[in-house]
Amino acid sequence: MEATGDELILRSVSYQAAKNGTTMPVLEVVDLEVAFRSSTGMVPAVRKANFTVYPGQTIAIVGESGSGKSTAAAAVIGLLPGTGKVVGGRILFQGHDITELSKKQYVELRGSHIGMVPQDPMSNLNPVWKIGFQVKEALTANNLAKGREKERVVELLEEAGLPDAARRAKQYPHEFSGGMRQRALIAMGFAGEPKLLIADEPTSALDVTVQRRILDHLNNLTEKSDTSVLFITHDLGLAAERASHLVVMHRGRVVESGPALDILKQPKHPYTQRLVAAAPSLASHRIQAALDRGETSDELLTHGMADPDEYEEIIRASHLTKIFDVRGAKGDAKKLKAVDDVSFTLRRGTTLALVGESGSGKSTVANIILNLIDPTEGKVFYQGTDLSTLNKRELFDMRAKLQVVFQNPYGSLDPMFSVYRCIEEPLLVHHIGSRKEREERVASLLDAVALPRSAMRRYPGELSGGQRQRVAIARALALKPEIIVLDEAVSALDVLVQEQILQLLAEIQHSSHLTYLFITHDLAVVRQMADEIVVMQSGRVVETGTVDDIFDNPREAYTRDLIEAIPGRTIPLWTGE
Structure with missing residues (x-):
C-alpha cells in the first residue's frame, strides 16, 4: 500500500530511535x-559515500544516470564490472567488513544474505530456460529446500504474487508479461531468504498500475520477513512513497540524505531541488500549486490546459477496429481484437494523449494513424480526406506530414549512420533540397533541438540517451510535418533529461504550431504535456476529456486507478518557495 505522510513520519521516528539505541x-x-580502470588510469565513480540501513528499513538511493547509485549498490553485493574496484572506505554487513571478501565468500554471501531484484527482467532471465528451473537454480545455489525444490519453487512464485504458479513455472520468459517476469525475479531474489534486498529500478519498465501492484507486494514480503531494502531509482516521487529515508547522489557523491518527508518538503542541495522540481510523478502538485498562485496555462511547463474546442480538426479516427490472427498455446488459430470501435478527434496545434496499460491497444491505434497497418474496420481522416482512398504515391507524400519519435532513441537510430546522416535521411528519401540546402537544414535542426552543430559528425553510440532523443526529434522535424506521434518518447529517460525533452517539445510545438499524438502509460507526464486525454482499456475507449476534466473528475474506475497509481501523489513537497 502507498505510504501516507504520517506513516512515513512514524517510520522515520522508529528508525531514528533504532539508530540511537x-x-x-x-x-x-x-x-x-x-x-574504474581506464587507459588513463583509475576514474572515480563513487566518492566518500555514506549511508546506513537498519533491520526492516527501506532506504532509497536516488539520482540520474551516472550519479553512482547503481555502482554503490553493485559494490555492496560484490558485482562491480571487471574494471571496477572498491578503492577506499568500508562496507559493513551485519557488523562485518565485506570489502575484502574472496570471490567464493561473496558467492556464499549473495542470495542467502544479500538478494537482488535487477531492473530489466527480460535481460536477466535466460530465454531458453523455464521460469521454474531458473527459480530452482537460486534455491540450489543456496543449498535450500533439498528434496522439495519443486514445491518450494511454486511457493516462491505464489508469494511473489504470480497467479497459477504451478502452471506458470513450466513456461518460458517470453510467455510472461513484463509484470509477471518481474514477479519471477522477485521470487528469485527472495529464494535465499536474505536479510538485505537490493532492488535496482525494479519497476521502471512497467505501467504505473502494474508498478504499484509489484511494489505493494514487495513491501508485504519485506515486512513479513523483516527484510531490509536498498531501493535504487531515479524517480524521487516513487522513492519518497516507498522509503522512509532518502540518499541523493550526484556525480558520485552523496549530496543530501535524511527522512523522505524532510527532503521532499525542504530540499537543501540545489541538485535535490532540481530533482524535486523535475519529477513527473510530482507534476500534479506543481501544476495545482501554480494554478493556486494564479498563474495561467502559458506560465506552466507546457502550453497544456488550453480549450481544445478553439482548434480545427486535423485527424479524425472513426470507429477503428483491428483484429489480428494469432496462434493459441496449442497452435490453433485465434482472432485477437486489439482495437475495438475507437473514435477520437485530434485538433491542430494541440496535444492529445492516448493512455492505458500495456495491451490496451494504444500503440496499435497509433500505427493505424501512421498508415503502418490497415484497420479491419473504420477510417482515418486527415483534414477531412479518407486516407484509405489515397494511392501509394499520395500515401508516400502524406507520410511526410506525419512523423514519429519512438521510445528507444538508440534502437530507432542506425548506429552506423552519423548524426548528420540520420537527420538528412528523410530529406534524401523525399528528394528535398540540394546537398548544400540539406546541410543547412540539418544545421538548423540541430539548433532547434539545442545540440551543437559539431554533433553532426558524431555517431549515436557517442551520445547520451537525452542527446539521442534530441537527434530523433530533429529527424522527425526534417520534413516540416504537421503531426508528430510521440510513442513513449520520454519513458526511457531520467527525470531531469525527461523534463528537458518535454520543455523542448513544448517550445517546438509553440513555435511551429505542431500537433502531437502522445502515446504513453505515464499519466504523470500526461498531466504536464496534454490538452486532451483518451483513456484506453482492452482495446476500447473508456473515457475522454480535457486534461483537467480527467484528473479532477475521472468518471471511470479504471481511470481513477491509473491516476491513483501515480507514485508520490499523496506526499507533500517543496514548492520552491
Whole structure:
C-alpha cells in the first residue's frame, strides 16, 4: 500500500530511535570510494559515500544516470564490472567488513544474505530456460529446500504474487508479461531468504498500475520477513512513497540524505531541488500549486490546459477496429481484437494523449494513424480526406506530414549512420533540397533541438540517451510535418533529461504550431504535456476529456486507478518557495 505522510513520519521516528539505541545496522557504508580502470588510469565513480540501513528499513538511493547509485549498490553485493574496484572506505554487513571478501565468500554471501531484484527482467532471465528451473537454480545455489525444490519453487512464485504458479513455472520468459517476469525475479531474489534486498529500478519498465501492484507486494514480503531494502531509482516521487529515508547522489557523491518527508518538503542541495522540481510523478502538485498562485496555462511547463474546442480538426479516427490472427498455446488459430470501435478527434496545434496499460491497444491505434497497418474496420481522416482512398504515391507524400519519435532513441537510430546522416535521411528519401540546402537544414535542426552543430559528425553510440532523443526529434522535424506521434518518447529517460525533452517539445510545438499524438502509460507526464486525454482499456475507449476534466473528475474506475497509481501523489513537497 502507498505510504501516507504520517506513516512515513512514524517510520522515520522508529528508525531514528533504532539508530540511537542498540540495534545493529544491517548495512553500513562508510566513506565508500569506487573507481574504474581506464587507459588513463583509475576514474572515480563513487566518492566518500555514506549511508546506513537498519533491520526492516527501506532506504532509497536516488539520482540520474551516472550519479553512482547503481555502482554503490553493485559494490555492496560484490558485482562491480571487471574494471571496477572498491578503492577506499568500508562496507559493513551485519557488523562485518565485506570489502575484502574472496570471490567464493561473496558467492556464499549473495542470495542467502544479500538478494537482488535487477531492473530489466527480460535481460536477466535466460530465454531458453523455464521460469521454474531458473527459480530452482537460486534455491540450489543456496543449498535450500533439498528434496522439495519443486514445491518450494511454486511457493516462491505464489508469494511473489504470480497467479497459477504451478502452471506458470513450466513456461518460458517470453510467455510472461513484463509484470509477471518481474514477479519471477522477485521470487528469485527472495529464494535465499536474505536479510538485505537490493532492488535496482525494479519497476521502471512497467505501467504505473502494474508498478504499484509489484511494489505493494514487495513491501508485504519485506515486512513479513523483516527484510531490509536498498531501493535504487531515479524517480524521487516513487522513492519518497516507498522509503522512509532518502540518499541523493550526484556525480558520485552523496549530496543530501535524511527522512523522505524532510527532503521532499525542504530540499537543501540545489541538485535535490532540481530533482524535486523535475519529477513527473510530482507534476500534479506543481501544476495545482501554480494554478493556486494564479498563474495561467502559458506560465506552466507546457502550453497544456488550453480549450481544445478553439482548434480545427486535423485527424479524425472513426470507429477503428483491428483484429489480428494469432496462434493459441496449442497452435490453433485465434482472432485477437486489439482495437475495438475507437473514435477520437485530434485538433491542430494541440496535444492529445492516448493512455492505458500495456495491451490496451494504444500503440496499435497509433500505427493505424501512421498508415503502418490497415484497420479491419473504420477510417482515418486527415483534414477531412479518407486516407484509405489515397494511392501509394499520395500515401508516400502524406507520410511526410506525419512523423514519429519512438521510445528507444538508440534502437530507432542506425548506429552506423552519423548524426548528420540520420537527420538528412528523410530529406534524401523525399528528394528535398540540394546537398548544400540539406546541410543547412540539418544545421538548423540541430539548433532547434539545442545540440551543437559539431554533433553532426558524431555517431549515436557517442551520445547520451537525452542527446539521442534530441537527434530523433530533429529527424522527425526534417520534413516540416504537421503531426508528430510521440510513442513513449520520454519513458526511457531520467527525470531531469525527461523534463528537458518535454520543455523542448513544448517550445517546438509553440513555435511551429505542431500537433502531437502522445502515446504513453505515464499519466504523470500526461498531466504536464496534454490538452486532451483518451483513456484506453482492452482495446476500447473508456473515457475522454480535457486534461483537467480527467484528473479532477475521472468518471471511470479504471481511470481513477491509473491516476491513483501515480507514485508520490499523496506526499507533500517543496514548492520552491
